[in-house]
Amino acid sequence: MRKIIVLLTCLLIIASPLLAADTIKLGAFFDLSGRASFIGTPTKLVAEMVVEKINSEGGINGKMLELEIGDTEANPAKAASIAKKFIYKDKVVAIVGPTLTDTGMNVKKIADQAKIPIVMTVGGDPVIMGGKFGSFEWIFKSPQRNGTAVERLLIYLKEKGMTKIALMTGTDGFGKDGARWVKKLAPQYGIELVAEESFGTRDTDMTAQLTKVKNQNPQAIVAWTTGPAGSIIAKNKVQLGIELPLFQCHGLPDPKYIELAGAASEGDRMPATKLMVANELPDSDPQKEVSLEFIKLYKEKGYDKQFPINTHSGYAWDAIMMIANAIKKVGTEPQALRKEIENTKNYIGISGTYNLTAEDHNGLGVDSMVIVQVKDGKFVMAE
Template identity: 65%
Template sequence: MKERGSARKALTAAAAVLVAICLGFSPAWAMEPIKIGAFFDLSGPASSIGTPTKLVAEMVVDKINKEGGINGRPLELVIGDTEGDPTKALMVAKRLVEKDQVTALIGPTRTGTGMAVKAYTEKAKIPTIMTVGGDPVIAGGKFGPFTWTFKTPQRTSVAVRKIYGYLKEKGWTKVALLHATDGFGRDGLGWLKRLAPEYGIEIVAEEAFGVSDTDMTAQLVKIKSGPAQVLICWTIGPAGARVAKNVKQLAMTIPLFQCHGQPDPKYVELAGEAAEGSLMPSTKLMVADQLPDTDPQKAVIQEFIHLYRDVYQYDSQYPINTHSGYAWDAIMMLANAMRQVGTDRDALRSAIEQTRGYVGISGIYNLTPEDHNGLGTDSLVIVQVVNGSWKLVQ
């Protein structure tokens, strides 16, 4: 009887695989999928960043599944919309973890929503790879532990160092700062002030604005009357373009530096002619065709661009920007870790932390227990808007 039961189970399993093949699926897909929670700003002020990030997440999961999945198991994204709201972001994170039973989380989009969910995800002990720009999510100290929290965009401090290194080469030492009052803007301000002495930089003016402000002329008039040789603006989204327009309207002649969140065709579109000459640190994604063939990232980036533009045709609606690769790198690092250790959360967290030499879209990642980002200044380049396009200048 026992032998008959075993035979019956084997026939049932074989039938299930045969059905899967007839339906056009790989036999591997008879196995349970690995669920990954992906939550971004799909609506709200940063939806122009969050929505294409979701599309990239879907694109890379599709690529992984077509190549056999993770040890024979497909990945399945469970999507959530934070709406750019910290309270909503926390609700979505809890739903993904507690109801949907995801193995890991990717996202959210902004530093503020990242900080809003971090205490929960740390307590829940779920591997979370964030796609936020600010440092606080992995800063430790007063910002709380980051044992389970990682992020793929460069640290704010790395972007500041890239800018200051360029200014030092140019001999520009007197700097004016204009920053948004949100979490990302305050994080930028903190690092700009903290690192200035190290590079011989003197902060000669400091002004702030709200991310929804429509005019920054008053702040810029104060800066124009001072001795600044360079203006650094720290914000993401449309506010940066508004600053560029105001700078042009006031006929300010000092160079305008934007932060590492602004290399985006949307910036050029919104700022128009005022974008000309703007400088900023960027991932190499924005100037892939200008990279030397010896750059180890070039082939990886070119594959990404081919899929994004030619295969999935996302570029017509959401042109590639410096944010585009963050979800790709997050899911790739997560997938690499899963291939090594499976889906046990403790083992997975440890494997992500031991990522070394991963060649991604946004850089070559080398994580450590102390550094849950793993990117240095060599992962960024300095670009300038010239004739409406991005030019590699360093």
């Protein structure tokens, strides 16, 4: 009996690394609790959905993908701790997430120093900017850059003959990054910034800022924030009787925005991924088929009942697909994997067609975005 036990133990010891070798671990951390959980939780579900799809189709070169899940809790320190666990304990080959720009910035240096590729699902640009923002050699992101979304909105404003705008931004990293891009790019489109106000992302009243903005006689108000703050601005604007058009950022095309703002959201416009209006896309748009298939799978899972499709929905899908495509070609050796992700070309994703370079670790242009508006309580292509 003892010999049998010893033999079984030896077989288990031999088999353990072989079993481990049959899986490829990815770290995936999002706001599953905290102020951005309404984004982070469905992002996690999509991450699991795409991994299930990849594994059901045979995995990657015969190996199954495995996710190590973490909750950042909208806490930069927590995000840093989880990133270190992923890298040094779980031995992941790459990381996906987090949800917020500020938490992403707290992880940026960790991933870069550890030389582990990370494809972030944050909106702000500093995570993939160098100079004072630190090295981004190992950092990528799947959502459009703030700068790309700002430029798409400015193009639309120019087309509509709007030359004077007021800007309202959150005081977090995402809001500050948006303000930086608006001020940098607006002059290139002949647009003047006549007023600038800021607010805390947890503030519950923006009437003071809106009153100041109105007094400067802009032709439109541009707000750059995520979460409930955007809906509060919409409601406060209506309460004050301000009839100026309101433009939000690319982080707010979400049925939750309409739910929170109610009738006050009617007519509001904002840049968004094409996913939001997939049915309205021409058949010639290569994203239409991809987006409709994603929506079908998402609904089959039943996720839409609690988390309706929004502009964030495809971020984790695209991030994991770019990593998986790179692993298929070069395996999991860190430097080779990083380089292959950077060489991603013509990947038709949920959020756009990605063409990355050493200088651009996002790879999406203004043509990946559309302007949507709220009409009869739903998002449609803006007129």
